[in-house]
Amino acid sequence: MKLIxxxxxxxxxxxxxxxxxxxxxxxxxxxxxxxxxPGDVEVENWxxxxxxxxxxxxxxxxxxxxxxxxxxxxxxxxxxxxxxxNYHRGLSTGERGxxxxxxxxxxxxxxxxxxxxxxxxxxxxxxxxxYRRFESETKLLAQKNFGKFVAAYNATLExxxxxxxxxxxxxxxxxxLGLSYEVSxxxxxxxxxxxxxxxxxxxNTERGKFFAGPNISIRHRTNWVTVTALAQITRAGDExxxxxxxxxxxxx
Amino acid sequence: xxxxxxxAALSIFAVIITSCETALKSAPPVxxxxxxxxxxxxxxxxxxxxxxxxxxxxCISCHALxxxxxxxxxxxxxxxxxxxxxxxxxxxxxxxLVKYLLTVRAxxxxxxx
Numbered sequence: 001m002k003l004i005x006x007x008x009x010x011x012x013x014x015x016x017x018x019x020x021x022x023x024x025x026x027x028x029x030x031x032x033x034x035x036x037x038p039g040d041v042e043v044e045n046w047x048x049x050x051x052x053x054x055x056x057x058x059x060x061x062x063x064x065x066x067x068x069x070x071x072x073x074x075x076x077x078x079x080x081x082x083x084x085x086n087y088h089r090g091l092s093t094g095e096r097g098x099x100x101x102x103x104x105x106x107x108x109x110x111x112x113x114x115x116x117x118x119x120x121x122x123x124x125x126x127x128x129x130x131y132r133r134f135e136s137e138t139k140l141l142a143q144k145n146f147g148k149f150v151a152a153y154n155a156t157l158e159x160x161x162x163x164x165x166x167x168x169x170x171x172x173x174x175x176x177l178g179l180s181y182e183v184s185x186x187x188x189x190x191x192x193x194x195x196x197x198x199x200x201x202x203x204n205t206e207r208g209k210f211f212a213g214p215n216i217s218i219r220h221r222t223n224w225v226t227v228t229a230l231a232q233i234t235r236a237g238d239e240x241x242x243x244x245x246x247x248x249x250x251x252x
Numbered sequence: 253x254x255x256x257x258x259x260a261a262l263s264i265f266a267v268i269i270t271s272c273e274t275a276l277k278s279a280p281p282v283x284x285x286x287x288x289x290x291x292x293x294x295x296x297x298x299x300x301x302x303x304x305x306x307x308x309x310x311c312i313s314c315h316a317l318x319x320x321x322x323x324x325x326x327x328x329x330x331x332x333x334x335x336x337x338x339x340x341x342x343x344x345x346x347x348x349l350v351k352y353l354l355t356v357r358a359x360x361x362x363x364x365x
Contacts, residue, residue: 023313034313037340071340074309115317116279116308147278148316185315219314222338 024224026217028245029192030152030178033120033143035108036071043068048245055237059090067106075110081128092238102130114143114150124154134161148182150190171199180217188217192228209236211243224249278317279308280356290355302345303352310339320353321360328353 023034023042036042046065053059063086069079081104089096106126114120124139136159143152156174161167173196180190194211215228225248232241280286282300295303311317323331329350336346 032313036313037310040340113308113312115312145312145316182316 024217024219024249025226025247026150026180026188026190027152027178027192027215028226028228028247029194029230030176031108031124031139031141031154032150032152033110033112033114033122033141035075035077035110035122036069038071038073040071041068042249044247044249046245046247048243050240050243052241053090053092053238054235054241056090056092059088059092059240061086061088061090061093061240077108079106079108080104081106084128084130100130102128102133102135104128104135108141114145119144132163132166134166135159150178150180150182152178152180169202171202173197173199178215180215186219190215190217192230194230207236208234209239210234211239278319279304280359282352286355286359290358292358293351293354295351295355299348300352300355303348303350303355306339306341306345306349307352310341310345311335314338320356323357325354325357328357 023032023036025044026032028046044065044067046063046067048063048065050061050063051059063084065084066082067079068082069077071077081102083103084101085098086101087096087098104126105128106124108122108124111121111123112119120143122141122143124137124141126135126137126139128135128137137156138158139154139156141152141154143150154174154176156172156176158172158174160170160172162170175195177193178190179192180188182188191212191214195208196210197208198206200206210233211230212233213228213230215226217226218224225246227244227246230243230245232239282297282304287295287297287300290300307317318331320328332341332346332350332353336349341349
């Protein structure tokens with residue numbers, strides 16, 4: 001654990017220094033269709049705080065993600081999640097402490113433009129690996145810009161393999177919708193909605209879970225930060241009642 | 253669930269109604285009349301097409317496409333160099349974009365002014 005903390009504390013300043021600011025995000029749960037321009041390297045840092053599960057009132061988890069994004073062509077972007085790690089406490093999480101959950105590769109390819117075409121579309125593929133864990137996430141991203149108003153929709157199919165021989169399988173279907181209004185290029189407001197259905201073992205279907213809440217995005221010079229607060233609308237016992245996600249990019 | 257489906261259906265409906273109109277207004281396509289109205293910029297169709305492509309691809313990731321007609325022509329090159337660092341433009345892309353935007357500006361003026 002100390003090793004992880006140490007390597008992260010060495011890594012963070014390097015990431016911060018390499019930071020640029022291509023696509024300032026409007027949303028934190030929903031992905032947009034627009035990709036980074038070729039040659040651009042950008043660092044994004046994510047912090048998600050999840051608290052209180054209906055089944056575990058003492059639950060608290062803070063998740064961190066450090067992402068390096070590369071624009072490769074006008075339509076193609078790759079990103080590496082250098083590290084996903086979290087601090088957790090509560091009955092349902094076992095011992096309190098830090099966990100490194102893995103690293104990932106993400107690829108986004110644009111198909112159409114959200115302004116010029118009747119709907120902007122992109123495909124997204126992510127592979128994530130960790131200790132006795134492998135995950136694949138495939139998304140279809142759709143977006144339409146109407147002047148200062150943007151609507152974005154993601155449909156995600158997630159497959160997860162876990163355990164010693166990766167024999168535990170689970171699938172999940174997720175949809176998310178984001179709406180955002182630009183008050184000025186420096187200040188945007190919006191809302192995000194997330195709906196998830198899990199398929200444990202790929203056979204039975206669990207009840208759907210639904211989350212919704214407002215977001216805000218602020219840009220100052222070459223720095224930006226976007227924050228979303230999501231409340232659970234359903235009462236799923238193993239999901240947080242409240243979560244707050246902040247994604248930011250900055251440079252010196 | 254119903255809420256999401258409803259909202260998605262509503263957005264798709266809104267898309268169909270407004271899509272063509274918004275892109276055409278802020279980023280007019282390069283037609284013969286468009287080139288003619290901006291002939292003072294001495295830009296050919298290929299440069300203007302390239303400039304429009306840069307505008308539509310690189311200037312939408314952080315904010316709405318700016319309404320260039322609102323800006324004085326003298327300010328346009330300055331705005332483009334101000335933003336080109338953020339949009340990672342090459343000198344050629346920058347030049348094509350300036351020409352396209354100046355032509356958009358020229359087209360937005362009523363005839364005879």
